[in-house]
Amino acid sequence: MTNENLLGIHHVTAMTDDAVRNYEFFTNVLGMRLVKKTVNQDDIHTYHTFFADDVGSPGTDMTFFDFPNNPKGSPGSNSIYRTAFRVPDDAALEYYRNRFDEFEVKHDGIQDLFDKKVLPFEEADGQKYQLVSDENNTGVAPGKPWKNGPVPEDKAIYGLGPIEIHVSYYDDFKQVLMDVYGMKPVAEEAYVTLLDVGEGGNGGQVILRKDESASARQGYGEVHHVSFRVADHDVIKKWEEKYNERGMRHSGNVDRFYFEALYTRIGHILIELSTDGPGFMDDEPYETLGESLALPPFLEERREYIEAQVRPFDTTRSK
Template sequence: MARNGIHHVTAIAGDARRNLDFYTRILGLRLVKKTVNFDDPGTYHFYYGDEAGQPGAILTFFPWAHVAPGRIGVGETQETAFRIPESALGFWTERFVAQAVSHEAPRTRFGETVLPFRDPDGMRLALVAVRGAENEAGWTGGGVSAENAIRGFHGVTLMLDKAAATGAVLTDVFGFEQVATEGGVTRFRAGDTTVGGIVDLNEVGGFLPGRPGGGSVHHIAFRAEDDAAQSAMVEKLAKGHGLRTTEQKDRDYFRSVYFREPGGVLFEIATDVPGFAVDEPADALGGALKLPRFLEPHRARIEEALPDLSPVTASVDAA
C-alpha cells in the first residue's frame, strides 16, 4: 500500500535557543535530530517530532538570529496543525495560559475542535482534537504526559490565489482525495493516513503574496516510500502537470527533490528511508550534533560558529 501524506514541514525561526525551548519544553516534542543547514552550515537545522521521528510528525526549523519577520499571504503555508486527543484540549488551553503562549479561543472546523496558537516568532499553528488519538503512543517531554502529548501532524493549510491546479497535484501525484469544502477552504485527505494526512487549500483570490521570514514556512515535504516511488511522482509531475523538479539531493535521513507547485508554495518529495536512526541509536536521537560527511572535516569551525544552546532556566508548570 502506498504511504501517502506529509513527510515534514520546514519553517524559519529567529533565536535558536528560544525555538528549542518552545518546541521541547512548551509543546513537549522530541528533538529528533540536531544538525546544520547543509547549504548554510553556520545555522542549525532542528528536527522535532515524536519518539521515533516518523514521517508525518516532523517539524523542522532553520533558526537565523536576526531574520526579519515573514508576512502571511498567497503562495504560502497559512497554518500548520498538530493532532491531540480530544480529552487533552483542556490541558493545552490551560498550559497556553500558564506559559503565556499567544492563542485564540477554540473553534470548530470540519466538525473538529481547533485551538489556534502562535510560536515566539509568530508562526501560525493549531492543535486539533482528534477522536481516537488517545490510543496512539505519545512522547512524554517538557512536563507533557503521554495522555496529553501531541500525536504528529493533523495537516497544513495553504493560502492560494486559485486552488484547482494545486488540488490536481495533490490528487494525481500525492494520492490525496478531495473530501469536503467549508467556506473558501477545500479539504484533501491522503486515504486512511492518520498522521499528516490532511491538506486544506484556502482560496483567497487577490490577497497579497506572502513574504518569507521568521515565523513562515519554508516548504512542505510529501512522502515517497523509496526512490522508485519518488521517481514515479517526478514523472507524473512532468508529464501530467508540466512541473520540473530539482535533481535528487541526499539529506542523510531522506532523499529529496523540490519544485514550486502551481500556487507558488515550495513542495518537496522526501523518501521515508533511511530515517533518523541511521546515524545514532533510536533511544539517543537528537543527543549530538550530526554533520553530513562532506562537512565533518570542518566540525570544529562549525561548532564554534553555531549559536549557544545553553538551557533556558525558566521552570515549567507541568500540571
C-alpha cells in the same frame, strides 16, 4: 509496478529567528522531542533542528531553519499558512489550553473545523499553528508521544495534522493537488476544501483556502515548505520521472542522509517529497537523540569549521 501513492505528511519546515527560544518552546511548552540538531545542508552556517515524536517517526516532525539575520515574514495569501499537530482526544486540547494560559502562549480557544476540535495558537515570532483532536479520527496512524517529555503521554502531541495552504489561484492549485498528487476532496465549504493524502485523516490532509489578500512575505515566523511521504528510493525516482513527463521543474533526487528528497514549486508553494527512511537514529542512539551537533557523513570532515560558525546551545536532557 512501484506504488507511487503519497503516504501522508512527512514534515513541515519553517524559519525562526532564535533557535534557542524555539527549542525551549517546542520541548518545554509543546512537549515535542528534539530528535536532530544539525545544520542546513544548503547553508552550513545555520542550524536545522527537527522536533518530532519519541523516535522521530516520519509524519511527526516540524523542522526549523535558524536565520537570525533574516527579516520577519508577514502572513498572507500564496503561502503555507498554518501547521497543525495531532493530540489524542478532546481532553488533550483542554489540557493544552490550560497549559498555554500558564505559559502565556497566544491562542484563540478551542474551535470547530470540519467536524473536529482544534486549538489555534502562535509562537512568539508569530508562526501560526493549531492542535487538532484525534477523537474519532481514522486514517494515517500517529507516532509515539515523547516518553520523557514534560507533557503526560496520554495528552502529548504525537504527529503532524492537516496543513493549511492559502492561495489566490484556488481552483488551479486544487486541480494540481488532485491531478498530480492524487489528493481527494473529502469536504468542501465556500472557497475552502479539505483533501485527503494517502490514507487521509488528520495525519494525511491538506486544507486549501481561497485567499485574495496580499501575498505573504517570506522571513522568520513563516513556513518554508511542506513535505509529503513516499515509501523509498524507488518511489521517489518514479516521482522524478513523473515530473519530467509533465514538464515540471524540480531539484532532482537529493540525498539528505536521514531521508531522500525531491523538490518542486507549484505557484508560490514549495513542495517536497521525502522517503520514510533511513530516519534519525542511524547516527545517534535513542537515549541521546538531539543532544549533540549531528552531521551527515559528507559534512563530517568540515565539523571543526561548522562548529566554529554556529552558536552553541545546550540541548542535553539525559544528565
